[in-house]
Amino acid sequence: MQGIKDRVAIVGMGCTKFGEHWDKDIEDLLVEAAYEAYEDAGLGPKDIQAAWFGTLGSGFTGLPLAHALKLEYIPVTRVENACATGTDAFRNACYAVAAGIYDIALAAGVEKLKDSGIAGLPLYFTGPDSGVEPPTPPPANFALYATRYFQHYGLSYEEGKKILAKIAVKNHHNGTLNPKAHFQREITVEQAVNAPMIAWPLGLYDCCGVSDGGAVAIITRPEIAKSLKQDYILVKGLGVAVGAMQGQLQPDYDFVHFNENVKAAQMAYAEAGIKNPREEIDIAEVHDCFTITELVIYEDLGFSPRGRAREDVEAGTFSLEGDLPVNMDGGLKCFGHPVGASGIRMIYEVYKQLQGKAGPRQIKKAEIGLTHNLGMIKAASFTTSVAIFGQKD
Amino acid sequence: MVGIVSYGAYVPRYRLGKDTVGWGGPERAVANFDEDSITMAVAAVAGCLDSQKKETIDGLLFATTTSPYAEKQASAIIATAVDLKREISTADFTNTLRGASIAMRSAIDAIKAGSSKKVLVTASDCRMAAPRSDYERTFGDGAAAFLLGDSNVVASIEASYVITDHMMDVWRASGETFVRSWEERFILDEGYQRAMRDAVVGLMKKENLTPKDFSKAVFYAPDARRHADLARRLGFDASQIQDPLFGKQGNTGAAFAPMLLVAALDEAKAGDRILYANYGDGAEAYILKVTEHIEKAPNRGNFRKLLESKKVLPNYEIYARWRDILPVETGRRPAPNPISSAALWREKDQILRLCGVKCKTCETIQYPPQRVCTKCHTKDNFEPYRFADKKGEIFTYSMDYLAATVDIPLVITVVNFQDGGRILCTMTDRELDEVKVGLPVQMSFRKLRTTGGIHNYFWKSVKIRA
Structure with missing residues (x-):
């Protein structure tokens, strides 16, 4: 297997502010993100040869993207893979470029959640059925992991909540440094611990927000990238792993890790040639849909040993000043989670960091960066994507 | 010898009681918001069927005044949920408080005639009374079940007597929610007291027995005072009377007399003669004789444990929400999916019987049922595995x-x-x-x-x- 390493370069990216865009629809979000990416790449709509459009449910087929950007009679494919949607759209575009089918391709992710008028995510994906399956929206699902994680590692409710709160406080702090974040406000551990309960043991600040947003990446092969800009960013590894309901079907499934994360990371690390992720990865944007998710991800991705992520949280390892900063842009906690857009939004932050253009959030040593998404529609089974990026040699 | 082979009862966990703010009535059993006459019957039948061979059961008869459906058989749902075979006869005995004894008569007749060997009779009710009415204070929710057969009976049915009367005493028209009634003095004197006396006296006369010949008298009554009145008028003394459980569970409608019979059987010993009388559009009386098998009856004493394992609701509002007397605004959440009848039919074993699968290759037990084993990936090599009676x-x-x-x-x-x-x-x-x-x-x-x-x-x- 040849792998994706160094075969695809990102030459342009755009990302809208994430938030409650009452005055914008998906056309507005896609146009804003795409035109920032065009400008960044020095390219225009006529240069795009093929596009991949990631959205959970804010549009069907490739048509909404073609319509918004007036991409005329080129191939546009819609990708949907729960919370890994944006990254998977990007991944499919990468493969087409790496295969030499296209020279320049565009990957877009968008989601318009705030039109639904409901709390949390709308139910896009289910049709008429027996109606007996227990309702496990994301908070209830991830709370199952928090309960078991506390139990498994002997944490009292108070101890567990405090560790989770520290993750929320970190991400909220990072969000204050980012004008594109939905929430740009510091919170305290006390606020997080005492916040209203959403799905026990997860409170309000353990959960990410609900927002609208869009993000776009323009990719090409490195030899073409050279002619466009000096600071293009290379794709080093891509992994996607999808569960098969093991969590519900297998009684020995432990609810203290996500095996999909482990497998997707293994694929991406193998492609990128990463042996020791804790040492070799400089920065990471991971799927903090809930604080417990981020805690478990540290262990799944090999940033912390099993059961010991809390020691790293206590030590500040993942803060902007730490050894391995995670969610430098504020994460899902501060951006909210417009599902189709989140993956490409994360890539946007890693791209800017690797280029040294992340402003007040800039990490000094940022040569290898990782993005990660974890999605679900039914409890205890997930779609995970891991992508690794690096500066040109 | 036709009689009761096994029995069971179900009392919901919750009560309205003296610690319930805004109640003020006697303690009574209350079905949770997700319980109804069908679900409580399933629980009662499960208790009754423990260790009984299900393939020998020929029929299931369900008595209630509160079937969740006006058109659609409840007993078919119950028979599936308790995992009975397909080749059985089922029927609903609805619209009368006396449904359980009418169903029992049908079961006895079928067994005597040889068309059935074993028949389940279950009664369950969840009647609604207008908020703050007298009936709301005396009603209760619950269920009972009996397996009837002609061998190894714990109590044989010795004799019976039935009369049918028509009177607008207690009724509820189609589409109405709350039970209605006529003036108490009239309906109790000319209805309940007269019909019950005629049935019980008629039966004793026919069988040449007197009240002294009975160990226990088990009978329906609308409330505690009328229960005591009737016992006195019939000539039973206090030691013979089965506690009617007013102030504990309340009048559970079509399930009431059957539940009291379960309580009597739980305490009975071999040789006891029990009078069992039920009321509703007439009255019906039975004589039961307890056999030596009573000691081995499954789940003996379970009814009392269920009565005692209770939780008194903190306030009346919870009850009002459960019964939809007080509308509840749920949060702004996605509307639930439409329900597909085809999906319900296709998945009925996994849904109603709670059947998963056990892989015949690697023995991994899985729910819901799969085509390809989650562990060994063998295709279509499973046996059904029912979880409904398992503990975890x-x-x-x-x-x-x-x-x-x-x-x-x-x-x-x-x-x-x-x-x-x-x-x-x-x-x-x-x-x-x-x-x-x-x-x-x-x-x-x-x-x-x-x-x-x-x-x-x-x-x-x-x-x-x-």
């Missing part, structure tokens, strides 16, 4: 405070079963301070919701009560 414990759980449900927070549990297998399900009858990892639970048949007139039933985990 909570492996992990969460409590969703934003769920669109009456009982916020919605408790989601992952249950690992003692004999293997795991199910992710919601939990009911739960007190939040009891929910913890490792809590022993069993499965309980409940109504999830009603959409488009379809009552959607499924199983939930509950703390083991008895």
Whole structure:
């Protein structure tokens, strides 16, 4: 297997502010993100040869993207893979470029959640059925992991909540440094611990927000990238792993890790040639849909040993000043989670960091960066994507 | 010798009682928001069928005045949920408080005639009385079940007597919610007292027996005072009277006399002669003779444990919400999916019987049923595996405070079963301070919701009560 390493370069990216865009629809979000990416790449709509459009449910087929950007009679494919949607759209575009089918391709992710008028995510994906399956929206699902994680590692409710709160406080702090974040406000551990309960043991600040947003990446092969800009960013590894309901079907499934994360990371690390992720990865944007998710991800991705992520949280390892900063842009906690857009939004932050253009959030040593998404529609089974990026040699 | 082979009763966990703010009536049993006459009957039948061979059962008869459906047989749902075979006869005996004894007569006749060997009779009721009415204070919710057969009976049916009367004493028209009644002095004197006396006296006369010949008298009454009145008028003394449980469970309608009979059998000894009389559009009396098999009756004493394992509601408002007397605004959450009758039919064994599968290659027990084994990947090599009667414990759980449900927070549990297998399900009858990892639970048949007139039933985990 040849792998994706160094075969695809990102030459342009755009990302809208994430938030409650009452005055914008998906056309507005896609146009804003795409035109920032065009400008960044020095390219225009006529240069795009093929596009991949990631959205959970804010549009069907490739048509909404073609319509918004007036991409005329080129191939546009819609990708949907729960919370890994944006990254998977990007991944499919990468493969087409790496295969030499296209020279320049565009990957877009968008989601318009705030039109639904409901709390949390709308139910896009289910049709008429027996109606007996227990309702496990994301908070209830991830709370199952928090309960078991506390139990498994002997944490009292108070101890567990405090560790989770520290993750929320970190991400909220990072969000204050980012004008594109939905929430740009510091919170305290006390606020997080005492916040209203959403799905026990997860409170309000353990959960990410609900927002609208869009993000776009323009990719090409490195030899073409050279002619466009000096600071293009290379794709080093891509992994996607999808569960098969093991969590519900297998009684020995432990609810203290996500095996999909482990497998997707293994694929991406193998492609990128990463042996020791804790040492070799400089920065990471991971799927903090809930604080417990981020805690478990540290262990799944090999940033912390099993059961010991809390020691790293206590030590500040993942803060902007730490050894391995995670969610430098504020994460899902501060951006909210417009599902189709989140993956490409994360890539946007890693791209800017690797280029040294992340402003007040800039990490000094940022040569290898990782993005990660974890999605679900039914409890205890997930779609995970891991992508690794690096500066040109 | 036709008689009762086994028996069971079900009392919901919750009560309105003296600690219920805004109640002020005697203690009574209250069905949870997700219980109805069908779900309670399933629980009663499960208790009755414990260790009985299900393939020998020929029929299931269901008596109630509160069938969830006006058109659609409830007994077919119950028979499926308790995992009876397809080749049986089922019937609903509705619209009369006396349904259980009418059903019992049909079962006895069928067994005597040889058309059936074993027939289940179950009675269950969840009657609604207008808020703050006298009936609301005396009613209760519950269910009972009897397996009738002609061998190894714990109590034989010796004789019976039936009369049918028509009177507008207690009624509820189609489409109405609350039970209505006429003036008490008239309906109790000319209705209840007269019909019950005529049936009981008629039976004793026919069989040449007197009140002294009975160990126990078990009979329906609308309230405690009328129960005592009738006992006195019939000539029974206090030691012969089966406690009518007013102030404990209340008048459980069509299930009331059957539940009292279960309580009597739980305390009976071989040789006891029991008078059992029921009322409703006439009256009906039976003589039962307890046999030596009574000592080996399954789940003996379970009824009392269920009566005692209770939780008194903190306030009347909860009850009003459960019964939909007080509308509840659920949170702004996605509307539930439409229900597909085709999906319900296709998945009826996994939904109503709670059947998963056991892989014949690697023995992994799985729910819901799969085509390809989750462990060894063998295709289509499974046997059905029923979880409904299995016990387990909570492996992990969460409590969703934003769920669109009456009982916020919605408790989601992952249950690992003692004999293997795991199910992710919601939990009911739960007190939040009891929910913890490792809590022993069993499965309980409940109504999830009603959409488009379809009552959607499924199983939930509950703390083991008895």
